[in-house]
Amino acid sequence: xxxxxxxxxxxxxxxxxxxxxxxxxxxxxxxxxxxxxxxxxxxxxxxxxxxxxxxxxxxxxxxxxxxxxxxxxxxxxxxxxxxxxxxxxxxxxxxxxxxxxxxxxxxxxxxxxxxxxxxxxxxxxxxxxxxxxxxxxxxxxxxxxxxxxxxxxxxxxxxxxxxxxxxxxxxxxxxxxxxxxxxxxxxxxxxxxxxxxxxxxxxxxxxxxxxxxxxxxxxxxxxxxxxxxxxxxxxxxxxxxxxxxxxxxxxxxxxxxxxxxxxxxxxxx
Numbered sequence: 001x002x003x004x005x006x007x008x009x010x011x012x013x014x015x016x017x018x019x020x021x022x023x024x025x026x027x028x029x030x031x032x033x034x035x036x037x038x039x040x041x042x043x044x045x046x047x048x049x050x051x052x053x054x055x056x057x058x059x060x061x062x063x064x065x066x067x068x069x070x071x072x073x074x075x076x077x078x079x080x081x082x083x084x085x086x087x088x089x090x091x092x093x094x095x096x097x098x099x100x101x102x103x104x105x106x107x108x109x110x111x112x113x114x115x116x117x118x119x120x121x122x123x124x125x126x127x128x129x130x131x132x133x134x135x136x137x138x139x140x141x142x143x144x145x146x147x148x149x150x151x152x153x154x155x156x157x158x159x160x161x162x163x164x165x166x167x168x169x170x171x172x173x174x175x176x177x178x179x180x181x182x183x184x185x186x187x188x189x190x191x192x193x194x195x196x197x198x199x200x201x202x203x204x205x206x207x208x209x210x211x212x213x214x215x216x217x218x219x220x221x222x223x224x225x226x227x228x229x230x231x232x233x234x235x236x237x238x239x240x241x242x243x244x245x246x247x248x249x250x251x252x253x254x255x256x257x258x259x260x261x262x263x264x265x266x267x268x269x
Contacts, residue, residue, distance in 0.1 A: 010107075010125035011147045014261040015154045018117035019161035021085065027157060028109060028120075029078065029089065031058065037157045037167040039149045042069065060093070070100045087111040091124065101134055101142055102126045120154065151257035158259070165253060174254045 017024055027033045031044035040062060047057040055075035063069045072095030079088045088111070094104040107124025128134040159165040165173075 010123050012123045012263040013150045013154055014121045016117050016119050017158045017161055021118050023161055024118050039153045071097050085113045101128050103129050148257050151260035151262050152255050155259045156255040170255050177254050
């Protein structure tokens with residue numbers, strides 16, 4: 001497995017999905033469907049299982065760019081429905097790939113029926129390679145990114161089930177929305193920096209800063225108001241309001257990690 005480090009705080013993600021248990025179960029347990037919405041995996045392949053009583057073994061891969069990928073293996077075991085129809089799926093995973101920061105880990109998925117939907121929960125943890133530098137990198141960068149990626153993926157799954165938004169469409173919308181947001185922010189910052197040092201310029205600077213620092217639908221409204229007040233009469237104000245309206249409306253149908261309950265410590269529920 002390679003050199004292992006001490007595991008840090010576990011990653012906990014929770015979301016309410018307004019859909020049927022069987023639909024959620026299928027799209028999380030079938031590998032060809034799971035890999036479509038989960039940002040953490042490029043491919044998941046089940047291995048032959050000679051005995052149904054044994055855990056299901058699988059291989060996974062994650063593309064990291066520049067033609068490189070990280071591979072690993074794991075096994076999963078799904079439990080029969082329990083109290084009030086709740087289900088669980090336990091997981092172990094490991095990687096012998098020297099590029100992988102993760103050496104070995106484990107976790108679970110929990111599906112709890114509620115009025116109007118299913119509460120979908122995961123908690124997982126892992127050990128790292130590369131000694132102390134690996135642990136520092138994990139705590140400072142990798143683990144927060146894994147938590148964000150899991151939450152973002154859970155919301156992409158929610159949109160697929162609730163709104164019928166295909167995961168590939170959700171990804172394209174997210175990229176386009178990010179470009180629009182950056183463009184609006186850049187326009188505000190450029191307008192504020194290039195204009196005269198007056199209230200209008202300060203308002204446009206504030207609008208650009210809000211769009212960068214505040215990842216929320218409400219940020220569009222606040223930025224639009226500031227930009228409209230700080231822009232030249234009508235043409236600039238109307239443009240700022242129109243761009244903000246597009247951004248505000250589109251953000252409802254793109255995945256957001258903010259829609260999940262996230263807790264990197266032990267589960268408190």
